[in-house]
Amino acid sequence: xxxxxxxxxxxxxxxxxxxxxxxxxxxxxxxxxxxxxxxxxxxxxxxxxxxxxxxxxxxxxxxxxxxxxxxxxxxxxxxxxxxxxxxxxxxxxxxxx
Amino acid sequence: xxxxxxxxxxxxxxxxxxxxxxxxxxxxxxxxxxxxxxxxxxxxxxxxxxxxxxxxxxxxxxxxxxxxxxxxxxxxxxxxxxxxxxxxxxxxxxxxxxxxxxxxxxxxxxxxxxxxxxxxxxxxxxxxxxxxxxxxxxxxxxxxxx
Numbered sequence: 209x210x211x212x213x214x215x216x217x218x219x220x221x222x223x224x225x226x227x228x229x230x231x232x233x234x235x236x237x238x239x240x241x242x243x244x245x246x247x248x249x250x251x252x253x254x255x256x257x258x259x260x261x262x263x264x265x266x267x268x269x270x271x272x273x274x275x276x277x278x279x280x281x282x283x284x285x286x287x288x289x290x291x292x293x294x295x296x297x298x299x300x301x302x303x304x305x
Numbered sequence: 306x307x308x309x310x311x312x313x314x315x316x317x318x319x320x321x322x323x324x325x326x327x328x329x330x331x332x333x334x335x336x337x338x339x340x341x342x343x344x345x346x347x348x349x350x351x352x353x354x355x356x357x358x359x360x361x362x363x364x365x366x367x368x369x370x371x372x373x374x375x376x377x378x379x380x381x382x383x384x385x386x387x388x389x390x391x392x393x394x395x396x397x398x399x400x401x402x403x404x405x406x407x408x409x410x411x412x413x414x415x416x417x418x419x420x421x422x423x424x425x426x427x428x429x430x431x432x433x434x435x436x437x438x439x440x441x442x443x444x445x446x447x448x449x450x451x
Contacts, residue, residue: 215323222327222357225331226338237343241393249353251358255378278391
């Protein structure tokens with residue numbers, strides 16, 4: 209148990225540092241990068257919580273969060289490049305279609 | 306006797322994995338805060354995503370025994386191993402296409418090479434606005450092949 213508490217402490221420190229970059233980041237891409245790292249750290253925090261409370265159901269939430277994190281990063285990048293999410297990536301129509 | 310020895314070995318392995326993983330996490334987070342520009346912060350983010358997270362997940366696997374939780378941890382580790390470098394690559398590709406360059410760049414050699422990049426590397430460049438530094442002849446030829 210002491211192993212998980214120590215790991216959680218280090219993880220929370222890392223999350224706070226990444227949050228500082230998320231707040232300070234001078235550019236959009238710095239923020240997206242920090243957000244992606246913060247999502248990875250959140251997956252690890254969910255795993256730690258599952259072990260600390262001895263409820264392995266938290267691993268399901270961690271698995272789902274890993275999926276959502278990846279899709280969310282790609283969605284944010286696509287939105288800020290094309291200013292729209294609905295257009296299919298394989299469309300040949302150009303930006304005005 | 307034998308089982309307690311196995312538990313001790315698993316605890317030691319978990320401790321080593323958590324120590325190294327937390328070290329990588331802290332190094333990556335510190336690098337994300339302290340490194341000077343975006344292209345160097347990418348390296349620190351890569352350290353967090355692959356080294357830190359994977360080693361910590363392997364350390365958690367030693368604590369579950371053979372269980373359904375081990376399978377879930379393996380799935381999470383596999384998923385992070387695939388998606389995190391992909392997301393980092395997508396962020397860096399978007400920043401590169403948007404025109405972000407390293408801080409102390411003396412001479413931007415990518416102004417010529419960006420128009421020579423095959424359209425497979427920047428697949429939707431023909432959809433970008435005209436202000437992008439893309440060669441119009443290349444993008445028109447790329448539309449036919451894509």
